[in-house]
Amino acid sequence: MAPTLAAPPRTPDQEETCEILIIGGGLAGAATAYESLLAGRTVCMTEITDWVGGQISSQGTSALDERPTQRSLLFYPRGYLELRERIEKKYGRQNPGNCWVSVSCFMPYDGHGILFQMLQDAAKKGKGELKWFPNTVVKELDISNNQINRAIAIQHQPAPNTPPINTEPLSQTIEDAYRYENSSRFNKTIIQFVPKPSPEKRGGADWYVVEATETGEIIALADVPYRLGIDPQSHLNPSSPVDSTDSYCTQGFTYTFAMEATEKPQTHIKPPFYDIYAPYYSYELSRLASFNLVFTYRQIWAVEPDAPQPPSAKERTIFPGDISMQNWTWGNDYRPGNPDDNLIYSRKQLEATGQLQPGGWMGGLRTETLRRGEENALGYFYWLVEGTTDSQLGEGVKKKYPNHRFLTGFDAPMGTAHGLSKYPYMREGRRIIGRVGKTRPNGFMVNEVDIAKKNFRDDFYRQNLSPERFESLQKVVGNLIAENVDTKSPEDIPQRVRATVFPDSVGIGHYAIDFHPCMTKNPAEAPGNREREGIRRGQGSAYPFQIPLRAMIPQKIDNLLVAGKTIATSYIAAAAYRVHSFEWSAGAAAGTTIDFVLDKGIFPYELVDEIPLVEKELEELQGFLQENGNPTAFPGTSIFNNSWDEWK
Numbered sequence: 001m002a003p004t005l006a007a008p009p010r011t012p013d014q015e016e017t018c019e020i021l022i023i024g025g026g027l028a029g030a031a032t033a034y035e036s037l038l039a040g041r042t043v044c045m046t047e048i049t050d051w052v053g054g055q056i057s058s059q060g061t062s063a064l065d066e067r068p069t070q071r072s073l074l075f076y077p078r079g080y081l082e083l084r085e086r087i088e089k090k091y092g093r094q095n096p097g098n099c100w101v102s103v104s105c106f107m108p109y110d111g112h113g114i115l116f117q118m119l120q121d122a123a124k125k126g127k128g129e130l131k132w133f134p135n136t137v138v139k140e141l142d143i144s145n146n147q148i149n150r151a152i153a154i155q156h157q158p159a160p161n162t163p164p165i166n167t168e169p170l171s172q173t174i175e176d177a178y179r180y181e182n183s184s185r186f187n188k189t190i191i192q193f194v195p196k197p198s199p200e201k202r203g204g205a206d207w208y209v210v211e212a213t214e215t216g217e218i219i220a221l222a223d224v225p226y227r228l229g230i231d232p233q234s235h236l237n238p239s240s241p242v243d244s245t246d247s248y249c250t251q252g253f254t255y256t257f258a259m260e261a262t263e264k265p266q267t268h269i270k271p272p273f274y275d276i277y278a279p280y281y282s283y284e285l286s287r288l289a290s291f292n293l294v295f296t297y298r299q300i301w302a303v304e305p306d307a308p309q310p311p312s313a314k315e316r317t318i319f320p321g322d323i324s325m326q327n328w329t330w331g332n333d334y335r336p337g338n339p340d341d342n343l344i345y346s347r348k349q350l351e352a353t354g355q356l357q358p359g360g361w362m363g364g365l366r367t368e369t370l371r372r373g374e375e376n377a378l379g380y381f382y383w384l385v386e387g388t389t390d391s392q393l394g395e396g397v398k399k400k401y402p403n404h405r406f407l408t409g410f411d412a413p414m415g416t417a418h419g420l421s422k423y424p425y426m427r428e429g430r431r432i433i434g435r436v437g438k439t440r441p442n443g444f445m446v447n448e449v450d451i452a453k454k455n456f457r458d459d460f461y462r463q464n465l466s467p468e469r470f471e472s473l474q475k476v477v478g479n480l481i482a483e484n485v486d487t488k489s490p491e492d493i494p495q496r497v498r499a500t501v502f503p504d505s506v507g508i509g510h511y512a513i514d515f516h517p518c519m520t521k522n523p524a525e526a527p528g529n530r531e532r533e534g535i536r537r538g539q540g541s542a543y544p545f546q547i548p549l550r551a552m553i554p555q556k557i558d559n560l561l562v563a564g565k566t567i568a569t570s571y572i573a574a575a576a577y578r579v580h581s582f583e584w585s586a587g588a589a590a591g592t593t594i595d596f597v598l599d600k601g602i603f604p605y606e607l608v609d610e611i612p613l614v615e616k617e618l619e620e621l622q623g624f625l626q627e628n629g630n631p632t633a634f635p636g637t638s639i640f641n642n643s644w645d646e647w648k
Contacts (some may be wrong), residue, residue, distance in 0.1 A: 008138040009152060009180050009359060014194035018044035018132055021151060021193050022210045023138050023442050026054020028213030028564030031587025032594075033119055034079045035630070037128035039595040042196050046208025048177070049422040050134040050165055051415065052119070055215065055580055056111035058428070060256030060421035061327055061413055063097075063105040063298045065579035067510045069647045070544065070634075071103065075254070078629030079118070080584040086114045091166050093100055097323070100313055103581050105300045105325070106422070107413050108258075116546045120162055127327035133191065135165060137177050139361055141222055147210045147559045150223070151193040154178065155341040156186040166416040169255075170341035170423060171371035178362045201205050202601030205559035208594045212587065213346050214423065216430025216566035220364050223356060224554040225433040225443065226345055230535070231571045234474035236447035238461055239572060241419035247346035248447055249518040251427035251530055252335035252576070255420045257406065258300065259384070263320040263605060265402040277379040282330035282392035290395060291384070295324045295333075300413065320403075323413065324597035327425065331380040334373035334424075335365055337518025337532055343369045344429060370424070376525060377420055381406050426565070427516060427578055432554045434519055434568040435605060439612060444550040448572040449477055450500040451642075452513060453541040457495065460537070497642040499543035504608045505632045507547035507623060508591035509582030510647070513575045515539045543644050544634040545576070547586050549593065549618070557604045563590040596621045 020028045020036050025047030036043045056062045064084070074081060087106055088094045097105035116132075123130045131156055140152040156177050158164055162185055176183050180190060195207035201524035211218040219226050230546040231248040233240040246600035283289040293313040301323035309316050326332055336342050345353065345364050354360040358611055383389075387403050390397045434444025449456070456477050461470060471490045478493035518524070551568040552561050562568075563586045566579045575583075597604055600617065607618040622632050636643070 009190060012152065012190045014189065015192045015194060016044055016502060017194055017196040018042045018131060018207065019598065020195050020208050020591070022046070022172065022212055023151070023218050024212030024214065024564070025049075025052040025134075025612040026212060026214060026564060027056065027583035028056070028587035029210065030119065031077070031565055032098060032116055032120050032210050032212060032591040033080055033130060035588050037119060037122040037593030038126035039056055039369060039574045039591070039593060040503055041129070042129045042132045044133065044193055046133045046136040046138060048135070048137050049169055049268050051112035051422060052132075053111045053115045055583070057108045057115070057547070058112070058422040059423045059425040060108050060258075060325055062103040062108045062111045062300055062325060064581070065097055066102065066581060067648065070510045072580075073635070074582050075265040075508075075634065077588045077631065079588055081579050082118060083115065083584075086118065089201055090114060093216060095296070096302065096305065097300040098305045098309070099295050099296060099299040105298055106293065107300055108325070109413060109415050109618070110315045111126060114238050117195065120221070120552045126433055128498055131454065136191070137363065138218065139178060139180070140222070140359060141218070143222060143557065147205060148550075148557060149194075151209065153188040153191045154180060157189070159183070159185060159187050163417070164410065166410065166422060167418070168415075169374045169418050169420055170499070171367050171374055172363065174363055178545050204597055204601045204603050205307070208559050208561060208598070210590050210594070211560060211562045211566060212564050214426040214429055214565070215364060217560065218560070218601055219430050219432050219554060220347070220350060221361050222557055222560065223553075224560070226430045226554045226609070227346060227433060229571065234468045235300050235476055236449050237570045237572050238456065238465055238469070238473050239448055239538035241532070241537060245587060245626075248339050248342040249337035249535075250342065252329070252333040252516040253328050253343060253424040253426050253519065253609060254333050255373050255424050256325055256414070257377055258323050258325050258330065259381060259404050259420065261295070261318045261320050261322045261561065262403050262405055266385070268382060268406050269515050270386070271375070271378055271382055272384055273375045274379045277525045278387065278389055279391055279591075280376070280529070281380055281383040281387060282390045283350070283397065284330045285393055286393060289397050289510050291399070292316050292318060293324075294328060294384070295368040298325045298327055299323065299518065300325045323407065325413065326380065326384070328380070331383070332377040334369070334592050335524045336369055336522065336529075337520070338522040341369055341522045341524065342366065342490045368431060372523065373424060374420055410626060414579070414600065424455045428574055429566045431566055431574055432568045434550045435553055437609070437611060440550075444568050445547065446550070446551055446569045447574045448538060448570060449473070449496075449543040451542045451573055452538075453543050455495065467538065498644050499545040501637060501639050502548040503611055503616070505546035506549045506552070506593065506622065507585035508544065508631050508634055509547060509577060509579070509585060510544040511542065511576045511579045511582065513542050513572060514541050515575050542576045544647050546633060547589060548580070549604065550611070552590060553604050555610070558605060559562065561590045561594065561604060563587045575623070585630070589625065592628065592630060593621060596624060
C-alpha cells in the first residue's frame with residue numbers, strides 16, 4: 001500500500017476549551033453530552049457528519065432495536081426514555097411508520113432534530129455549555145504522561161461557488177475531509193481543543209476525551225491496545241470459528257436509503273454497475289420472500305397508520321406515499337472480509353498506509369470499499385423495483401415492483417442529494433482491551449460466556465473443543481451461578497442461567513447476539529459467494545446484560561473513556577452490545593463517570609483497580625447513576641437469582 005500522508009499542519013485557526021471533548025456525535029456521544037450538560041459541564045462534541053444521533057439519523061437506521069421484556073417495563077436510561085417520549089410527541093404516536101420490526105420507526109432527519117433539541121434543553125436545564133462541531137474530524141492527538149493534552153481537528157465547509165455539504169456520498173469526500181489544506185471542494189478550519197482552565201488544581205485529569213466514533217478512530221489514533229474482527233476460539237469465546245485472530249472479517253456495514261410507494265409505475269434507469277452486484281441480492285429465506293414484507297419491515301412513514309393490517313407481514317397493504325427505510329442483509333449490507341477489501345484498517349494496515357505517523361491519520365477506512373458499499377446500496381434499490389433474480393432462492397421468486405421511487409434531496413429522509421445515508425450504519429468497530437487487573441491478567445473484556453443464553457454442553461462444544469478447553473468452559477460458566485466448584489467431572493458443574501453480574505456495572509443492555517457475517521470471497525458481491533463459515537454459530541439469545549466500567553477504560557491513557565460499540569467486548573459479545581438503548585446507556589455512564597471523577601479529583605481507573613475488593617467510590621458513582629435514572633442492573637439482578645427465562 002502506498003503511504004497516504006497529509007500536508008504538515010498550519011497554525012490552528014481557533015482554540016476551543018472544554019471539560020469534556022466527545023469525538024463522535026452518535027447515540028453514545030449524544031448520551032455522554034446529555035448527562036454532562038445536565039451536570040453543568042462545558043462539552044465540545046465533534047461529528048464527521050452534520051447530524052447528531054448516528055444510528056437514528058446520519059446512519060438512517062431510525063427504527064429502535066428493543067427487546068420485548070425490557071420495553072414492557074420501560075427499563076431504560078432517563079435520556080433514552082425522554083428521546084422515546086419526544087418522538088411520540090413529535091408525531092402524535094410512537095410508531096409513525098407503522099413498521100413491524102420495532103414499536104418506533106421514524107424519519108432520520110427528525111432523529112437529528114429531536115436529539116439536538118434535547119441537548120440544547122439539557123444545557124439550559126443544567127447550566128452547561130454545548131459547543132457543537134459538525135463536519136469535523138480529529139486529525140492528531142498530543143499525548144504525554146498517559147494523558148491526551150490536546151486534540152487537533154479539521155472542520156470543513158463548502159468552498160465558494162460549490163455545492164452544499166451532502167451533495168456527494170462519503171467515499172467522494174472523506175479523504176478531503178482529513179487533509180489540512182483547502183481544496184476545490186472544501187475550505188478548512190483547523191481547531192485546537194484544550195482543557196478548560198480551572199481556578200483550582202485538583203488531582204486526576206484537567207479534562208476528559210470520550211471515544212464515541214463509529215469505528216474506534218481514536219483508539220487507533222491513540223494506539224491503545226485493541227482488537228478488530230474475529231477473536232480466536234477459547235473457553236471464553238467457544239463458538240468462535242477461528243484459531244487465530246482474523247482482523248479483516250468484521251460485521252457488514254450498510255448504506256441505508258428511503259423509498260416511497262407511488263400510485264403509478266416509475267421509470268427506473270439501470271445503474272451502470274448493477275450487473276456487478278446483482279448476483280448478491282436476495283430475499284434470503286423463503287419465509288421472507290415478499291416485497292411487502294421487506295418494504296413494511298422498516299417503514300418510517302405511513303400515510304394511513306390506523307388502517308387495519310393483516311397479521312402476516314407478507315399481506316400488509318402499502319399505500320401510495322408510504323416511505324420505507326431499507327436495511328437488508330442480502331440487500332444493501334456490504335460485507336467484505338479479506339485483507340484486500342476490508343473496510344476498517346487493522347493496525348498493520350494503518351502502519352503500511354502511514355496513518356500512525358504524525359499528521360498521517362486519514363480516518364482509518366478503505367475508501368474504495370466505502371464506494372462499493374454505496375454502489376451496492378443503489379443497485380439494491382434497482383433490484384427491489386426491477387430485479388427478477390434471487391441469489392439464494394433461485395429463479396421465479398423475485399417480481400418487479402416499479403410503483404416506487406428513490407428519495408433524494410436535502411429535504412428527503414436521509415438529507416442528502418444522492419439519497420444514501422450520510423454515513424454507513426456500522427455494526428462493529430475496533431474494540432479496546434481493558435486494563436490488566438487482579439482477576440484479568442490479559443486485560444479486561446466481556447466475552448461470549450458472559451451473556452450468551454445457550455447450552456454450552458451441546459455436542460458442538462464437546463466435539464470441537466479440546467477436553468481441557470471444554471472443562472475450562474464448564475468451570476467458567478458454572479462459576480457464574482454457583483460457589484467455587486471443585487469437581488473432576490464437567491458434568492457435575494451446574495449450567496448457567498443468567499449473565500455475569502459485574503461489580504463495576506455502570507449501565508445495561510439487552511439484545512440478541514446478532515451477526516451480519518463477512519463474505520468468504522473478495523469482492524463480497526462475487527457470484528456464488530457465501531457467508532464466512534461458522535460465524536453464525538455464536539448467534540442466538542442473550543440474557544439481560546450489564547456494562548462494566550472496566551470495559552470503558554483503555555490501557556495507557558488515563559483521561560480517555562470509551563463509549564458505544566468500541567468498548568472492551570469480544571467479537572461475539574459485540575454482536576449484542578451495539579443497539580440503540582445500549583449505546584445510550586454506555587454514553588450516560590461515560591458522562592456521569594467523568595462528572596464524578598472531575599469532582600473527586602481522581603482517574604476512572606482508580607474506581608476499579610482494587611476489584612474484586614470493595615470500591616467505596618465506585619459504589620458512590622453507581623448510586624448517582626441510579627438516582628439519576630440510569631440503571632446499572634436489571635430488576636432482580638443478583639448472583640442468587642437464576643430466573644431469567646421470561647426475559648424475551
